[in-house]
Amino acid sequence: MSFPEGPFWLIGCGNMAGAMLRRWLSQGLDPAQVTVITRSGRGAPEGVRSLTALPIDETPATLMLGFKPQQLDDIAPTLSHLNPRLVLSILAGVEEQVLADRIPAGATVRMMPNLPVGIGQGVTALFTRSTDAQVRGHAQALAEALGLAPWIEDEARFDAVTALAGCGPAFVFRFIDAIAQAGVALGLDADLAQHLALATVNGAGSMAIGADASPGVLADRVASPGGSTREGLNVLDADDALERLMAATLAASERRNREMAAAARR
Known part of the structure; x- marks a missing residue:
């Protein structure tokens, strides 16, 4: 399993994001690599650094957006200076270009998981415009640890995939x-x-x-x-x-x- 290297930050850790993180940890993601940032400071698995604000003078290699889509306007400005190598988003309905405009990064990948990802039997649909083999490989490795991991080549179909598999x-x-x-x-x-x-x-x-x-x-x-x-x-x-x-x-x-x-x- 080839998980992305470097600091892995998760912004928000609700039911879905938490289920994904726990599965990744069980499959070999190093907890010392992970930082969970939530307003409450709760929800992070044991052994994972949990904060209520972004660390000062640190940057992530991978930044995952695990909060509610309605919170994007409030949270995105606080992340715009980070410029990680990879942004992963599970924000339903929020298009890749919208994310790229608000949170600059080397690449942005949309992920649409469903709840059985927590037991490795879920579906996590993927979309990115990036053609970088390493970007796509890292995203696919993370998604395959959760179950089925299909790539959706037409982002216009992502809402339908979300309705069927996500909901x-x-x-x-x-x-x-x-x-x-x-x-x-x-x-x-x-x-x-x-x-x-x-x-x-x-x-x-x-x-x-x-x-x-x-x-x-x-x-x-x-x-x-x-x-x-x-x-x-x-x-x-x-x-x-x-x-x-x-x-x-x-x-x-x-x-x-x-x-x-x-x-x-x-």
């Missing part, structure tokens, strides 16, 4: 809860229903990853004509109900990403 775990969690609640409505104990729902989604997901067919085809293979699975699928498939619901869900998330991007440009 997607929350939608899956909601589905798991909904199917469990449906089981409770049929008379199952709540704990049993949740365990069944979790195991079913976990097993089905693992099977779909290793299958020789698409999930849509797998669903039809499971559903025998006239059987109970087909009867349930008929409800989901009627008027494309599930597809339309998910299309509306992702469109709402993508729209919000675009709104945040527009606000960051101002």
Whole structure:
């Protein structure tokens, strides 16, 4: 694993940034290399330097932006003098050019992770205009330590990737809860229903990853004509109900990403 060398500063350390950092540390990133800077001074893993202000007379080689996109206007001016070799950003909806204009650096890479990165089974989409092999290699090494690491070559598609993969775990969690609640409505104990729902989604997901067919085809293979699975699928498939619901869900998330991007440009 070829992590970037030199001081690694993380500005903000909430749920997502913290999950990424903890995974990197578990995969060999040297904690002595890392500084976490937050307003509260909390959230940094054990063994990592934690500060409430930027260190004086120090500069990072890698600067990661792990705060909320809405905080960019307040925080960016405090970072504009650092000029690190590499800026990594997980700010949803904030375009690379906006970041490069506000925080000068050798290169800027957008990263869009989702929460399972904390267990090494996430998705971290990547985008940069840089063609520097070392820049792209360092970004990819960090992302691959978290799970799947696809490069998105058209930044205009980044909001859609964010809606599907970045927001997607929350939608899956909601589905798991909904199917469990449906089981409770049929008379199952709540704990049993949740365990069944979790195991079913976990097993089905693992099977779909290793299958020789698409999930849509797998669903039809499971559903025998006239059987109970087909009867349930008929409800989901009627008027494309599930597809339309998910299309509306992702469109709402993508729209919000675009709104945040527009606000960051101002």
